[in-house]
Amino acid sequence: MGGAGPHAAEALSALLDAQLAAADEQVVRAHLAGCPACAAELRQVEMARSWVRGLPPVDPPFGFYERLLDTPRRRRWAAASLAAAAAASVAFMGVLPAREAPVKPAVATLIRTHAVTASVDGDPVSQLATAGVPVSFRP
Amino acid sequence: MADDGIPTWEEVARTYGRFLYTVAYRLTGNDDDAQDLVQDVLLRVRRGLETYRPGSLEGWLSRITTNAFLDDVRRRRRRPLDALPDDPDRAVPPAIGADETSAAESISDEVQAALTHLPDEYRAAVVLCDVVGLSYEEIGEALGIPVGTVRSRIHRGRRQLREGLA
Numbered sequence: 535m536g537g538a539g540p541h542a543a544e545a546l547s548a549l550l551d552a553q554l555a556a557a558d559e560q561v562v563r564a565h566l567a568g569c570p571a572c573a574a575e576l577r578q579v580e581m582a583r584s585w586v587r588g589l590p591p592v593d594p595p596f597g598f599y600e601r602l603l604d605t606p607r608r609r610r611w612a613a614a615s616l617a618a619a620a621a622a623s624v625a626f627m628g629v630l631p632a633r634e635a636p637v638k639p640a641v642a643t644l645i646r647t648h649a650v651t652a653s654v655d656g657d658p659v660s661q662l663a664t665a666g667v668p669v670s671f672r673p
Numbered sequence: 674m675a676d677d678g679i680p681t682w683e684e685v686a687r688t689y690g691r692f693l694y695t696v697a698y699r700l701t702g703n704d705d706d707a708q709d710l711v712q713d714v715l716l717r718v719r720r721g722l723e724t725y726r727p728g729s730l731e732g733w734l735s736r737i738t739t740n741a742f743l744d745d746v747r748r749r750r751r752r753p754l755d756a757l758p759d760d761p762d763r764a765v766p767p768a769i770g771a772d773e774t775s776a777a778e779s780i781s782d783e784v785q786a787a788l789t790h791l792p793d794e795y796r797a798a799v800v801l802c803d804v805v806g807l808s809y810e811e812i813g814e815a816l817g818i819p820v821g822t823v824r825s826r827i828h829r830g831r832r833q834l835r836e837g838l839a
Contacts, residue, residue: 547828551802553809575832582831585784585838586803590777594694594711595704599686602712 541565542572547579680730682719689734696735699800700742702789713741735805736815739797743816746793787837795830802827 542562548554549562566573685693693714697707714737725733788796794816801812809823816823 544825544828547831548809548824551809551827553824578835579828579831582835582838583803585780586788586799586831586834589699589781589784589804591691592695592698592707593691594708598694598708598711599690602715603683603686 541569541575543575546572546576547583550576550580550583679721679725680718682715685718685730685734686715689730692731693734693738696738696800696804697742699785699788699804700739700796702785710738710742710745713745714738717741731805732807732811732815735801735807739801739815743793743797783838784834787834790837791830791833795826795833798823798826799830799834 542549542565545554545558545562549559554562566576680688693711694707697710697714698704701707701710714734717737718734788799791799797816798812801807801815802809807815809820809827812823812827813820818826
């Protein structure tokens with residue numbers, strides 16, 4: 535039983551909170567039965583205790599945690615997608631043939647198509663393009 | 674949850690966000706300081722600065738929160754100029770007109786104001802006991818003080834609170 539003087543004092547809150555050893559609890563209860571001052575104090579602290587216990591939960595401002603978590607998470611996601619892209623390109627390169635394969639583009643067809651479209655008047659882009667076609671390639 | 678059982682800070686925010694904010698608000702008494710405190714707690718969790726012992730996550734988080742709060746209080750005490758709030762109303766929730774809020778909200782505001790006026794160490798013990806629901810032994814461990822001191826702080830805190838609301 536702690537506290538000042540002959541009164542139960544600080545043991546009163548511990549009594550309310552069921553934090554006293556059985557023997558101490560008996561002593562405090564016996565004291566309370568004959569001490570109006572301690573009985574009154576018990577009622578006072580009991581009231582204060584119930585007020586604090588009755589306080590409701592508090593919600594954070596809207597979006598508080600989202601804002602808090604946003605920046606680092608975005609950074610991590612960016613890092614993760616970079617890593618994934620790197621891994622994907624490595625994997626892609628892995629499936630490519632090791633040696634260069636010969637390609638046969640249909641050059642003649644491409645030139646013919648270009649010459650036809652470039653001959654249409656009125657389109658400045660096409661007109662410019664005709665200047666780049668060597669005469670010897672005309673069909 | 675990470676492999677070692679320690680929750681990540683995202684998990685803490687997602688699952689215990691409201692609990693954490695409530696403890697921070699009850700300790701600091703206003704939104705600005707509660708937000709700073711929660712941010713500090715999440716940083717401590719993220720940096721792995723706080724030892725996690727399997728058990729009540731609420732107990733672990735409230736221990737971190739209370740210690741972060743008291744660390745900040747002590748830092749301010751060492752720099753007395755910082756102890757003065759910029760705005761005198763900041764430490765106490767602004768008075769709200771009776772027509773703007775319900776009676777229950779008004780009582781909560783008064784109790785919070787009285788709580789905010791308690792000495793910081795008393796408030797920490799009262800919040801851990803009556804808001805979080807820790808035992809005296811757990812509070813002693815959280816604050817690094819003997820159980821007898823916990824008992825005394827809680828009782829004196831409640832008595833002052835009652836006097837403040839008389």
